[in-house]
Amino acid sequence: xxxxxxxxxxxxxxxxxxxxxxxxxxxxxxxxxxxxxxxxxxxxxxxxxxxxxxxxxxxxxxxxxxxxxxxxxxxxxxxxxxxxxxxxxxxxxxxxxxxxxxxxxxxxxxxxxxxxxxxxxxxxxxxxxxxxxxxxxxxxxxxxxxxxxxxxxxxxxxxxxxxxxxxxxxxxxxxxxxxxxxxxxxxxxxxxxxxxxxxxxxxxxxxxxxxxxxxxxxxxxxxxxxxxxxxxxxxxxxxxxxxxxxxxxxxxxxxxxxxxxxxxxxxxxxxxxxxxxxxxxxxxxxxxxxxxxxxxxxxxxxxxxxxxxxxxxxxxxxxxxxxxxxxxxxxxxxxxxxxxxxxxxxxxxxxxxxxxxxxxxxxxxxxxxxxxxxxxxxxxxxxxxxxxxxxxxxxxxxxxxxxxxxxxxxxxxxxxxxxxxxxxxxxxxxxxxxxxxxxxxxxxxxxxxxxxxxxxxxxxxxxxxxxxxxxxxxxxxxxxxxxxxxxxxxxxxxxxxxxxxxxxxxxx
Numbered sequence: 001x002x003x004x005x006x007x008x009x010x011x012x013x014x015x016x017x018x019x020x021x022x023x024x025x026x027x028x029x030x031x032x033x034x035x036x037x038x039x040x041x042x043x044x045x046x047x048x049x050x051x052x053x054x055x056x057x058x059x060x061x062x063x064x065x066x067x068x069x070x071x072x073x074x075x076x077x078x079x080x081x082x083x084x085x086x087x088x089x090x091x092x093x094x095x096x097x098x099x100x101x102x103x104x105x106x107x108x109x110x111x112x113x114x115x116x117x118x119x120x121x122x123x124x125x126x127x128x129x130x131x132x133x134x135x136x137x138x139x140x141x142x143x144x145x146x147x148x149x150x151x152x153x154x155x156x157x158x159x160x161x162x163x164x165x166x167x168x169x170x171x172x173x174x175x176x177x178x179x180x181x182x183x184x185x186x187x188x189x190x191x192x193x194x195x196x197x198x199x200x201x202x203x204x205x206x207x208x209x210x211x212x213x214x215x216x217x218x219x220x221x222x223x224x225x226x227x228x229x230x231x232x233x234x235x236x237x238x239x240x241x242x243x244x245x246x247x248x249x250x251x252x253x254x255x256x257x258x259x260x261x262x263x264x265x266x267x268x269x270x271x272x273x274x275x276x277x278x279x280x281x282x283x284x285x286x287x288x289x290x291x292x293x294x295x296x297x298x299x300x301x302x303x304x305x306x307x308x309x310x311x312x313x314x315x316x317x318x319x320x321x322x323x324x325x326x327x328x329x330x331x332x333x334x335x336x337x338x339x340x341x342x343x344x345x346x347x348x349x350x351x352x353x354x355x356x357x358x359x360x361x362x363x364x365x366x367x368x369x370x371x372x373x374x375x376x377x378x379x380x381x382x383x384x385x386x387x388x389x390x391x392x393x394x395x396x397x398x399x400x401x402x403x404x405x406x407x408x409x410x411x412x413x414x415x416x417x418x419x420x421x422x423x424x425x426x427x428x429x430x431x432x433x434x435x436x437x438x439x440x441x442x443x444x445x446x447x448x449x450x451x452x453x454x455x456x457x458x459x460x461x462x463x464x465x466x467x468x469x470x471x472x473x474x475x476x477x478x479x480x481x482x483x484x485x486x487x488x489x490x491x492x493x494x495x496x497x498x499x500x501x502x503x504x505x506x507x508x
Contacts (some may be wrong), residue, residue: 030264031321031373033120033395034307037086037268038368039079039132039166039275042330044351045297046368050404053347054294058305062324062372064379067418071385072329072369077359077431079166080134082388083270084108085152087115087135087155089392089409093430094503095190097136100432102193103230105136109155114404116392117156120266123399126158128256131270133162137175142181144171145191153414157268161252165270167245167279168335170230172223173238174248182238196231199352203227212277213337216455226277226336230468242279245272246299248289254310259288261314269307273300276334291343293332318374325388326367328487330358331456341457354477358454360436360445360461365429377418384415384423385438391416428499431461437496441472444492468492 043049046056048063049070049490075085080101081092088109092098097108109115117127121183129152138148152160152175161176171191174181180189196202201209203219211225221231224242240248253269273280278292280299288294304324329347332340334357355361369386392409394416396402403409414420426439436445450462468482468489482489 030123030125030399031376032265032267032270032316033323034267034320034324035086035323036271036304036307036325037083037132038271038273038324038326040328040331040334040357041153041274041300041368042349042351042356042363043295043324044348045263045274045330045368045370046301047236048350048370051347051351051370053345054290054297056297057249057303058308059324059368059370061229061308062304062322064372065371065374066322066372066377066379067416068381069369069371069386070381070383072325072367073385073387073427073429074326074365075387075389075428075430076356076368077328077357077364077429079132079275079327080108081430083135084134085387085389085408086391088115089116089403089407091389091408091428091430091503093428093435094408101134101136101165103169103171104138104140104142104191104193105165106138107136107150107154108142109135111150111154113155114407115156115267116395117266119156119392119396119401119403120399121156121158123401124264126260126263126265127130127156127267128159128260128265128268129157129268130161130252130256131268132162132166132272132275133160133175133270134165136162137178142191143175144191145183145185148175148178155176159256161249162270163240163272163499166275167242168218168226168228168276170223170228170232171204171235172228172232172240174240180235180238181408183235183320184237187234187236189238191230192232192235193230197233199235200231202231207467212279214335215333215337216339217337218276218336223258228278242277243281245279246281246303250303250306253307255312255439257314257316265379271300271303273297273303274330276336276338278336278338278340290345290347291340292338292349293340294343296369296474320373322370322372323391324368324370324372328389329353329359330366331458334456336412352476354459356456358431358458358460360429360431360434361459362447362471362475363458364431364444364461371416373417373419380418382415382418382421384421385425386412386415386423389428390424418499426495428496434461435448435490435496436461437499439492441470442488442492443469443471443477444489444496445469446493446496466493
């Protein structure tokens, strides 16, 4: 494998914090809070987690100056359900619509539903969302040429500038406060996920247009030389340039900070890296030695560095909590021929963990998770088991806000602030509607029908029998100990059954 190059000029020096918070509850001034959510970034994709094959100095600066969790989890091994849990504080498997969505899907968060941004607004915070959304917009049959309602703003964000779904799905435009940004009314935008528009090129009909080939599932409309999922027509002036996306969103983040620096704010920053299609800007191309996926990770790290630099220049870093994490585990071939598999070399995106994106194994949901607050959090590595879903209740505690009863989010503020290693005892994890159960160091995966691997070649966790793993002795999940510990297996089965029954009773 080629050697790794470090974009050292983007690294922001951050002195370690020297004092703990005196109390959990914060007195004025209230901290700004920024949640950075990477896309398909694995536990082993950042050097702070031990990787020697890639260098992420800006993410590492957060990790070395804050709390780095070794047992941080997303609820789900795919994007939409994971983001749903983060925003709502609810297990996504309780909402049948919380599955990977097309770009024209309706908003799956109801208007009356509690959300984390609504909680922040109740606390007097300005709220903003920039980057990837993938939780739906409108009510179905969206007219992209008019105001989209409901939109991102309706779940509690005062400002939003997002992609509707993913970079590999149409529409390939930005949605700012519910309207397509830069749209020419004389060139309206149309989107369809069932059939193509007459005369519009696709990857199948016009392969000569491609600058990036598809390996599976991405052979519909072509934009910027890249084939996508779904069909679109028109809206040419509004279409994004993939290689400039990181800069576009970063500029929106900086503008939001400039407009709200005098008041406390909550910002959700959804990075698109390293999700496919991986289209890093030219300044990163070839720098990782691992092709487009590695270069996209360096681009994400640079974005983190630029954000830290902005906060430092504005005198906001000391009063800003930064969370860095990922929506789910990693994947190499997720639909494009970008040589991610061929060039990965000795790099281990999921680290020692089995599986990745789409998987019930640890690699699907054990993700990078870092909480940084300069001067308030003492740097440490924490073994507390925490979940992104718990930020809702924990930040509510931080701000003295009450949350509605019935949420699955739990208050582990002390763990997030590095004051305790005690947090979750158990967690239900999900992948495409399939559930597994974790309690302490035990993981139980029920049997599921289906292939062992999908087209991405990631292991899915579809096993023929109940499987029990003891992560304290077998972190890579290679040894099924169900026969050795039958009582523990029954205990885990009964507990998951009880959790599901309680959910069914609540929703009936």
